[in-house]
Amino acid sequence: MATSEAALRAPMSGAHSHEGTYGGGIWSWITTVDHKRIGILYGLTALTFFVIGGIEALIIRLQLHGPNAGIVSPEVYNQLFTMHGTTMIFLAVMPLGAAFFNFLVPLQIGARDVAFPRLNAFSYWLFLFGGLFLYSSWFFQAPDGGWFGYANLTSLQYSPGLGIDFWFLGLQLLGLSSLVAALNFAITILNLRAPGMKLMRMPLFTWMTLVTSFLMVLAFPAITVGLTLLMMDRFFGADFYRVAAGGDVVLWQHLFWIFGHPEVYILILPAMGIVSEVIPTFSQKPLFGYPVVVYSGVLIGFIGFGVWAHHMFAVGLGPIANSVFSATTMIIAIPTGVKIFNWLATMWGGKIKVKVPFLFAFGFIIMFIIGGLSGVMHASPPADLQQTDSYFVVAHFHYVLFGGSVFGLFAGIYYWYPKITGKLMSETLGKWHFWLMLIGFNITFFPMHFLGLQGMPRRTYTYEPGLGFHDMNLAATVGSFLLAFSFLFFFWNFFRSLKTGDEAGDNPWNAATLEWSIPSPPPHYNFDTVPTVRSRDPLWAEDGYEKPPADHEPEMPAGSAWPICLAAGLLLLAIAAISSHLWLVGVSVLWIFIAAYGWSFQPVYR
Amino acid sequence: MSQGEAAALDHEYTTTGQPSRKMLMWAFIGSECMFFGTLITTYLVYHGHNVQGPYPKDLLSVPFISVTTFVLLMSSLMMVLALSAVQRGQKKWTRVYLFLTPFLGMIFLGGQVIEFTHFAHSGLSLSRNLFGSTFFVLTGFHGAHVTVGVIWLLTLWVQSLRGKLGPEHSLTVEIAGLYWHFVDVVWVVLFTVIYLMQGVHT
Ligand code: HEM
Ligand SMILES: [Cu+2]
Numbered sequence: 001m002a003t004s005e006a007a008l009r010a011p012m013s014g015a016h017s018h019e020g021t022y023g024g025g026i027w028s029w030i031t032t033v034d035h036k037r038i039g040i041l042y043g044l045t046a047l048t049f050f051v052i053g054g055i056e057a058l059i060i061r062l063q064l065h066g067p068n069a070g071i072v073s074p075e076v077y078n079q080l081f082t083m084h085g086t087t088m089i090f091l092a093v094m095p096l097g098a099a100f101f102n103f104l105v106p107l108q109i110g111a112r113d114v115a116f117p118r119l120n121a122f123s124y125w126l127f128l129f130g131g132l133f134l135y136s137s138w139f140f141q142a143p144d145g146g147w148f149g150y151a152n153l154t155s156l157q158y159s160p161g162l163g164i165d166f167w168f169l170g171l172q173l174l175g176l177s178s179l180v181a182a183l184n185f186a187i188t189i190l191n192l193r194a195p196g197m198k199l200m201r202m203p204l205f206t207w208m209t210l211v212t213s214f215l216m217v218l219a220f221p222a223i224t225v226g227l228t229l230l231m232m233d234r235f236f237g238a239d240f241y242r243v244a245a246g247g248d249v250v251l252w253q254h255l256f257w258i259f260g261h262p263e264v265y266i267l268i269l270p271a272m273g274i275v276s277e278v279i280p281t282f283s284q285k286p287l288f289g290y291p292v293v294v295y296s297g298v299l300i301g302f303i304g305f306g307v308w309a310h311h312m313f314a315v316g317l318g319p320i321a322n323s324v325f326s327a328t329t330m331i332i333a334i335p336t337g338v339k340i341f342n343w344l345a346t347m348w349g350g351k352i353k354v355k356v357p358f359l360f361a362f363g364f365i366i367m368f369i370i371g372g373l374s375g376v377m378h379a380s381p382p383a384d385l386q387q388t389d390s391y392f393v394v395a396h397f398h399y400v401l402f403g404g405s406v407f408g409l410f411a412g413i414y415y416w417y418p419k420i421t422g423k424l425m426s427e428t429l430g431k432w433h434f435w436l437m438l439i440g441f442n443i444t445f446f447p448m449h450f451l452g453l454q455g456m457p458r459r460t461y462t463y464e465p466g467l468g469f470h471d472m473n474l475a476a477t478v479g480s481f482l483l484a485f486s487f488l489f490f491f492w493n494f495f496r497s498l499k500t501g502d503e504a505g506d507n508p509w510n511a512a513t514l515e516w517s518i519p520s521p522p523p524h525y526n527f528d529t530v531p532t533v534r535s536r537d538p539l540w541a542e543d544g545y546e547k548p549p550a551d552h553e554p555e556m557p558a559g560s561a562w563p564i565c566l567a568a569g570l571l572l573l574a575i576a577a578i579s580s581h582l583w584l585v586g587v588s589v590l591w592i593f594i595a596a597y598g599w600s601f602q603p604v605y606r
Numbered sequence: 607m608s609q610g611e612a613a614a615l616d617h618e619y620t621t622t623g624q625p626s627r628k629m630l631m632w633a634f635i636g637s638e639c640m641f642f643g644t645l646i647t648t649y650l651v652y653h654g655h656n657v658q659g660p661y662p663k664d665l666l667s668v669p670f671i672s673v674t675t676f677v678l679l680m681s682s683l684m685m686v687l688a689l690s691a692v693q694r695g696q697k698k699w700t701r702v703y704l705f706l707t708p709f710l711g712m713i714f715l716g717g718q719v720i721e722f723t724h725f726a727h728s729g730l731s732l733s734r735n736l737f738g739s740t741f742f743v744l745t746g747f748h749g750a751h752v753t754v755g756v757i758w759l760l761t762l763w764v765q766s767l768r769g770k771l772g773p774e775h776s777l778t779v780e781i782a783g784l785y786w787h788f789v790d791v792v793w794v795v796l797f798t799v800i801y802l803m804q805g806v807h808t
């Protein structure tokens with residue numbers, strides 16, 4: 001793009017002042033470039049996909065409730081677990097993280113928006129379109145190759161039909177969206193901080209966003225290449241994963257997991273950032289060992305690129321590779337453990353207020369410890385050879401992903417809901433949600449450790465009676481419905497509080513970070529004047545920040561329809577590819593071209 | 607935004623003192639390094655895995671590609687000169703160099719078209735063997751990057767013809783230059799890996 005949208009912080013001198021509120025109506029949402037609105041869009045879309053992915057999971061659990069059940073066919077079962085995994089990772093947890101990046105990062109660093117507001121809108125629309133594209137596959141043929149789509153199961157020979165095409169094209173759209181968002185957030189955090197907001201004064205959530213952004217920038221290319229090679233194989237008969245032609249199917253595994261392991265940290269680090277905000281607030285005590293928590297997050301980011309082959313112990317890479325990757329995997333558990341001790345030490349001696357966000361953060365810690373422990377167990381190749389591809393691994397990653405990421409993200413929702421909406425949520429309903437979710441979650445997933453150790457393989461649509469799998473599967477199914485039930489309390493609370501919740505005020509939790517210094521919900525321009533920060537906990541420290549009084553409202557960038565146009569062009573390209581209409585490819589390229597030019601020559605402020 | 611506004615924003619306060627869109631380009635280049643790194647690794651891993659010809663040594667012509675490589679490197683030189691001309695406000699030279707840069711890029715692309723056509727006539731294709739798959743994907747992606755650069759630079763050239771590319775827009779040219787130099791550097795690596803290191807295997 002030939003234009004810059006940077007430096008939204010300075011236009012205090014702007015000649016004409018803009019209205020501090022938004023225009024109304026659908027169009028203002030479609031063309032919005034405001035990071036808070038985009039954050040809300042991300043959040044609502046991600047929650048919707050979370051519900052859809054959850055329904056898929058419930059069908060899976062119904063099918064597995066007893067031996068030889070016939071709720072769904074084996075083919076549909078494969079589609080269900082593929083779509084469930086892909087949805088939860090790419091359409092629910094990652095974008096829920098992105099929702100928080102969007103809403104909070106500019107507020108936490110004292111900026112008026114992100115560095116590239118229109119690029120930000122583009123990321124959202126591309127995410128939405130990628131998700132819709134992937135989901136439209138249910139009307140044709142849903143993908144069934146698992147979320148990691150191993151070659152050569154995904155080859156034309158073994159997976160004819162459109163399913164895999166939907167999958168890799170959808171992932172390409174989503175990957176591009178994540179890449180663009182990550183670039184935007186990395187630059188925003190590095191470049192748009194308020195005066196005095198040094199790196200080592202940044203809130204932990206912003207720090208973890210920065211690390212996550214770099215992980216995305218550097219990890220996504222690997223899967224982009226892997227998927228591109230797959231596309232070449234499927235569309236043009238290339239030989240990349242064709243063994244008969246000398247190709248190597250293990251190449252896919254490397255490319256996927258070089259992305260895939262950093263990806264699991266992309267999923268957990270935002271949650272860790274949230275927990276690192278919630279725990280100090282509800283302990284009314286600064287985070288214990290702030291630099292150590294920061295550095296261990298950065299270290300996790302680095303080591304995260306050197307452990308991928310622990311997903312491939314069973315492939316037969318040889319003892320040397322296995323030992324090296326086993327060692328790095330065990331090492332990465334250390335910075336992870338360090339954080340846990342810091343959170344515990346933060347609570348120690350604090351004046352703990354057991355509010356709902358705190359409960360979720362606490363649940364995060366406990367559940368994540370369990371998931372981390374099983375992780376370290378299969379860091380050892382001999383142990384992993386027993387556990388891999390069994391329900392033990394399913395238990396592991398649900399403890400880290402659901403017990404970890406999802407608990408953490410919900411801590412974030414309860415914590416920042418008052419800031420986002422201006423209303424408090426009901427504590428009682430929140431506590432119902434928490435306890436039912438915690439119990440349901442453990443009933444669902446804890447037995448899976450045993451099922452796995454008893455040899456129940458993952459990704460099989462049923463099991464025979466008499467293997468000893470029945471009781472625990474039944475328990476898991478019951479647990480999963482309890483888990484789903486708990487979310488009714490959440491959604492009830494979520495919508496009801498919008499209307500009947502008490503006014504939140506600027507800082508209902510007496511928290512320390514900058515976003516709590518402004519009204520809830522924040523005005524369009526966030527900060528009428530740019531604060532100067534003098535402390536790591538600006539709202540707690542005496543004289544922690546300074547904000548000169550405003551004499552007029554700052555001017556904000558105008559909305560733009562080009563981002564959604566450009567994203568639609570890319571969607572059209574994916575549609576053209578899957579329907580193999582060359583003329584449509586031409587149309588979409590032209591469309592993309594026009595949108596890119598329209599965008600480049602449109603002024604940011606109008 | 608209007609060009610004047612762009613220029614104004616470029617001089618605004620940022621934490622690092624660097625303009626954000628320049629940093630964006632650097633971060634993007636970081637991502638692109640991973641992208642091409644992965645493609646190059648794939649090429650190397652599959653080098654010599656062909657189960658049928660044609661083989662690299664049957665087709666690759668180092669002299670021919672050396673010429674187009676030289677042309678591409680010269681376009682980088684033109685880019686440097688273009689930037690310096692913009693910065694000094696030399697309108698005429700800005701137009702000359704901003705035209706020569708993409709023009710040399712187009713000659714390079716023309717060379718690639720000739721090469722691809724020749725290879726296709728000799729029976730190499732994406733689906734023929736692993737050499738075909740890896741070669742066309744790797745050089746094809748590079749060519750696509752050059753194409754984007756050419757379009758971008760031509761756009762700037764048109765801007766300069768319209769008198770809308772003064773010294774206040776040197777950052778815009780500088781960023782395009784960053785991209786262009788990066789694409790050239792990638793080619794130097796590809797030239798080495800594909801053409802100069804072909805001898806080892808069949
Ligand atoms: C203490 C840190 C961790 C260690 C040592 C660890 C170790 C491992 C190992 C060795 C595997 C491969 C098991 C197998 O397939 O046989 C694995 C799988 C997995 N881990 Fe972790 N892990 C850790 C944390 C996490 C986190 C934080 C997440 C995500 C939030 C995560 C998500 C996953 C997922 C999704 C898989 C399964 C991938 C699949 O096969 O579909 N892990 N983990
Ligand atoms: Cu891993």
